Amino acid sequence: MSASGIIKSLVLIAIVIALTILPLFMQKDAEFGGADGEAEKAIIEINAEYKPWFEPLIEPKSGEIESLLFSLQAAIGSGILFYGLGYMRGRKKQEEAAKQ
Amino acid sequence: MSRKKIFMIGLLLMFALLPKPAFAMHIMEGFLPLEWCMAWGVLTIPFILVGLFSIRKTINEHPRAKMLLAMAGAFAFVLSALKIPSVTGSCSHPTGVGLGTILFGPATMTVLGTIVLLFQAVLLAHGGITTLGANAFSMAVVGPLVAFATYKIIKKAKWPQGIAVFLAAALGNLMTYVMTSIQLALAFPAETGGFMASLVKFMGIFAVTQIPLAISEGILTVLVFNAIAAYSKGELKDLNVLSKEA
Numbered sequence: 001m002s003a004s005g006i007i008k009s010l011v012l013i014a015i016v017i018a019l020t021i022l023p024l025f026m027q028k029d030a031e032f033g034g035a036d037g038e039a040e041k042a043i044i045e046i047n048a049e050y051k052p053w054f055e056p057l058i059e060p061k062s063g064e065i066e067s068l069l070f071s072l073q074a075a076i077g078s079g080i081l082f083y084g085l086g087y088m089r090g091r092k093k094q095e096e097a098a099k100q
Numbered sequence: 101m102s103r104k105k106i107f108m109i110g111l112l113l114m115f116a117l118l119p120k121p122a123f124a125m126h127i128m129e130g131f132l133p134l135e136w137c138m139a140w141g142v143l144t145i146p147f148i149l150v151g152l153f154s155i156r157k158t159i160n161e162h163p164r165a166k167m168l169l170a171m172a173g174a175f176a177f178v179l180s181a182l183k184i185p186s187v188t189g190s191c192s193h194p195t196g197v198g199l200g201t202i203l204f205g206p207a208t209m210t211v212l213g214t215i216v217l218l219f220q221a222v223l224l225a226h227g228g229i230t231t232l233g234a235n236a237f238s239m240a241v242v243g244p245l246v247a248f249a250t251y252k253i254i255k256k257a258k259w260p261q262g263i264a265v266f267l268a269a270a271l272g273n274l275m276t277y278v279m280t281s282i283q284l285a286l287a288f289p290a291e292t293g294g295f296m297a298s299l300v301k302f303m304g305i306f307a308v309t310q311i312p313l314a315i316s317e318g319i320l321t322v323l324v325f326n327a328i329a330a331y332s333k334g335e336l337k338d339l340n341v342l343s344k345e346a
Contacts, residue, residue, distance in 0.1 A: 024185055
């Protein structure tokens, strides 16, 4: 990658990080839950009689176990993604070397 | 700027600055009446079938693209695991279907996106099995279709590649959650104001939370796409993602 390409990538990464961190300062008192419990509130405000008719078959026992599973998901995904990128990079180098 | 635009921006700012906890994610288990679960499921099935054929065709015609296919699925897998804080004071997560859509078309991502949703529903109690059809329709049908159309239109207009990738992924992400709001509003019309009142309510929760995340997803997709393009130009040309002469 060219030097300008690397700088461009770093700037883009910095924007993503800023977009992620800024809300934490903008909303100091917010809970930042993705709380599914809040969904009940919004739906029940509209329709007080609604009862969920199905329960999750397995629910992670605690927040810790849930975050374990989510980080596992991210780890597996990025493992495959970057294995692929490394593979393609090596293959390209090899093909270029073979041409010479 | 027209008055309508100013009004819209004001409305957006209002939503953005109102701190309210939200549930800006997939529709939870049991929270969609049975008839709606069935309806969205039935609507999704044809897209999955087309997707399975499309994947088989891709693998047969471009065996070298198998690695890219795995990477497109992996990208959606990573991004939907990341719950990111947003300006509304709640968290939501990107969908990651834009990248695969650009590489392989929308139907392929219907299959891969549904697999991701199934994993989260079964193991993480995130989303749900009963709501799988509805969530697949928003994330794995509408999202990819919007991303695909956006990409094609911008490519046709001859805008730069990076802009096309960015807008495709960002709009695909955003429209996924607009669709989720529509689904919830259809199932739960407000007593006064009906569908529209509910839609405004759910959009305020879902879509507004999603705006910064859509931008982040757009940028991340551009970064990964650029890396792939740097190492794998041949495949991208084979798949007609990049024009042959470029």
